[in-house]
Amino acid sequence: MEREWNEASGTSLSPDRIPPLTKVEANQQGYRWVAITAMLYAIGIILHTVSPNVGGVTINWTIAMYCIVINLTKPPLTRAIGMGFIAGITLIPSSKSAFPLGNLASEICGATTCCLLLKALAMARLGDWKLAPLVTGFCSTFVSGGVFTFILRLILNLPLGVWLKVMLPVVAVVGVLNAVVTFGLYGPVKKLFFAREGGRTA
Amino acid sequence: MTNPAVSFAHYYFQYSSGRVPALKDICLDIVPGSFTVLLGPSGAGKTTLCKSMTGILPYYQGGSYAGDVRVLGESTKGRKVSDLAMRIGFMMEDYESQLVSLTAGEEVAFALVNHGFPPGETEDRVRRALAEVGLPGRENYQLDELSGGQRQRLALASLLAVRPEVIVLDEPVSAMDPDGAESLYKLIHEIHEEHGTTFVVVEHRVEFVLPYVTDLVAVKDGRIAVAGPCGDVVPALYADPALRPLLPDLWQIRCGLEARTGQSFRLWRSVAGAVDELRERGMGPLAVRKEGNP
Numbered sequence: 001m002e003r004e005w006n007e008a009s010g011t012s013l014s015p016d017r018i019p020p021l022t023k024v025e026a027n028q029q030g031y032r033w034v035a036i037t038a039m040l041y042a043i044g045i046i047l048h049t050v051s052p053n054v055g056g057v058t059i060n061w062t063i064a065m066y067c068i069v070i071n072l073t074k075p076p077l078t079r080a081i082g083m084g085f086i087a088g089i090t091l092i093p094s095s096k097s098a099f100p101l102g103n104l105a106s107e108i109c110g111a112t113t114c115c116l117l118l119k120a121l122a123m124a125r126l127g128d129w130k131l132a133p134l135v136t137g138f139c140s141t142f143v144s145g146g147v148f149t150f151i152l153r154l155i156l157n158l159p160l161g162v163w164l165k166v167m168l169p170v171v172a173v174v175g176v177l178n179a180v181v182t183f184g185l186y187g188p189v190k191k192l193f194f195a196r197e198g199g200r201t202a
Numbered sequence: 203m204t205n206p207a208v209s210f211a212h213y214y215f216q217y218s219s220g221r222v223p224a225l226k227d228i229c230l231d232i233v234p235g236s237f238t239v240l241l242g243p244s245g246a247g248k249t250t251l252c253k254s255m256t257g258i259l260p261y262y263q264g265g266s267y268a269g270d271v272r273v274l275g276e277s278t279k280g281r282k283v284s285d286l287a288m289r290i291g292f293m294m295e296d297y298e299s300q301l302v303s304l305t306a307g308e309e310v311a312f313a314l315v316n317h318g319f320p321p322g323e324t325e326d327r328v329r330r331a332l333a334e335v336g337l338p339g340r341e342n343y344q345l346d347e348l349s350g351g352q353r354q355r356l357a358l359a360s361l362l363a364v365r366p367e368v369i370v371l372d373e374p375v376s377a378m379d380p381d382g383a384e385s386l387y388k389l390i391h392e393i394h395e396e397h398g399t400t401f402v403v404v405e406h407r408v409e410f411v412l413p414y415v416t417d418l419v420a421v422k423d424g425r426i427a428v429a430g431p432c433g434d435v436v437p438a439l440y441a442d443p444a445l446r447p448l449l450p451d452l453w454q455i456r457c458g459l460e461a462r463t464g465q466s467f468r469l470w471r472s473v474a475g476a477v478d479e480l481r482e483r484g485m486g487p488l489a490v491r492k493e494g495n496p
Contacts, residue, residue: 018214018268019212020268021216022266022267022268023266024260024267025264026218026262027264
């Protein structure tokens with residue numbers, strides 16, 4: 001049964017010499033990220049609806065969810081922008097702010113921040129850094145909240161000092177909460193979706 | 203000349219997360235119509251070999267490769283796993299993960315519907331496949347109404363409905379009790395006999411497949427250690443102390459007797475067969491002991 005190769009013909013390889021290998025990307029990548037994104041966004045919308053607002057501070061579950069998705073699936077920038085756009089759309093119906101459409105811009109900026117940060121970490125050979133969800137969760141929320149409140153400031157014609165001294169500190173507090181949530185949920189979600197592969201292969 | 207059912211030509215495979223190839227310089231032909239058993243220690247590369255046969259590696263899960271794998275004469279390069287599955291079926295060790303539908307009928311019909319089989323033929327194939335695995339009339343059963351063994355048979359029915367020429371089974375009885383394992387292998391043997399399907403089976407407990415196996419392939423450290431018809435491979439496995447434990451006790455006893463007595467014995471397929479031959483030769487238990495330990 002074992003094929004016997006003719007050494008004289010040169011078709012047989014030395015047992016220890018490994019020929020150049022051709023790399024093949026996983027074909028399953030095209031679909032699973034969609035399911036993961038949809039599921040986590042749905043969870044995010046439900047939690048966003050039921051979470052109480054305490055003194056203007058509430059966890060932004062939607063941002064936490066797309067941060068987890070982006071950390072898990074490491075999408076290209078265009079896909080991350082699309083994820084932010086969809087996240088923004090999901091926030092508009094339930095938004096009680098003066099300008100709900102501002103969510104579109106803010107979430108696109110948040111998702112873009114998360115994606116670019118991860119790419120920067122990967123370039124710095126920190127792609128598997130365990131604190132990446134914590135850092136990206138904070139930065140994305142801060143950027144998203146900063147953009148959203150800045151748009152509000154423009155629409156409501158508020159002084160710059162109000163934005164800097166009142167709004168941004170609240171955004172930073174929400175950012176810290178979101179960072180903790182993103183970091184806390186990342187591990188279990190990764191285990192749930194990627195247990196079979198023993199790693200990230202969305 | 204007939205094409206091998208599956209053919210590896212200097213095939214290497216390395217997982218994306220791996221530092222060294224999991225399979226190295228695999229040159230192997232699986233004989234059409236054979237009942238081939240893959241043996242090897244844990245981590246030797248048996249499952250990787252099975253996934254490479256079915257195109258899952260590297261074309262679905264990714265990875266790096268060199269060489270070629272051919273299924274029934276056609277290279278797997280660039281082929282979709284779903285297309286290959288029409289010719290080579292694969293039941294994974296974790297067969298539950300292959301079950302995706304709500305009812306037994308839907309499960310068996312899944313591949314057929316996705317490949318555009320007409321409704322009438324789909325229904326007919328589903329009915330026959332379920333009957334073949336001993337689940338007749340269970341089309342409307344919810345999957346959770348079936349026992350673990352029945353779900354395993356259902357996974358096999360899903361393969362049979364497609365009627366592939368080659369079926370690869372990765373430790374199909376790993377979670378079964380001995381009676382269930384014997385029953386499933388008996389069923390597989392009947393299908394093998396009736397349809398002439400080529401079976402490639404990964405099995406640690408070779409005693410279950412003793413009556414049926416025609417060829418053996420031993421994998422060690424990602425390489426083919428030895429491969430061929432049982433009669434040729436068993437002595438080679440026995441001669442290698444590292445591979446000897448892979449042989450079932452009965453064949454180890456046979457090889458040991460051959461070594462000690464200088465006689466040649468048939469390849470015993472059962473304990474009864476061994477006892478019969480020993481009696482024919484006038485080697486009852488006492489005689490064997492005397493000859494074995496003079």
